[in-house]
Amino acid sequence: MNTMDVALICKALGDTNRLQIVQMLSDGEKCGCKLLEKFEITQPTLSHHMKILCECGLVETRKEGKWSHYSLHCETLLAFKQFIEGLSCCKGKGGDGQ
Template sequence: MDLEKQAKIYKALSEENRLRIIGILQTEKKCACEILDYLEISQSTLSHHMKILCECGLVECQKKEKWSYYNLSKDMTDEIIESLQSLFKKKERR
């Protein structure tokens, strides 16, 4: 993962409500209305946060009729874990 992509993801994760949303989606796919039940924000604010999380690839959206269902991207979460591990991996000093 390149640094620009990493920065976009870390920026998305730097907001408290987006971290809450990630936590909510850890267990299963949820409808936007279900996510709202956990947060004290408006529907338009949720839409803004979901747009950011989807644009950076952390969250995937599936639309069924008038409903939007969200889930974490397994591939992206694995990639983020790997990038964090490599970022903080001790390197040999010469």
């Protein structure tokens, strides 16, 4: 995963509503109507949040009738997790942060 992709994901997750949406999707696909029930936002605002999450690759969408169903894009999430796990805060020669 390149740094541009990571930056887009970090920017997307920098909004508390989008972070909560990702948390909700972590236990499986959700209809947009279920996401709207959780938040006190309008449908256009939800669409804006979902567009950002989809554009950075964290979320994928599936249309069913008039509703969109959202789920996490596991490959992107795993690549982001690996990037974060690869960061360290080494202060000494030992590499254990001490």
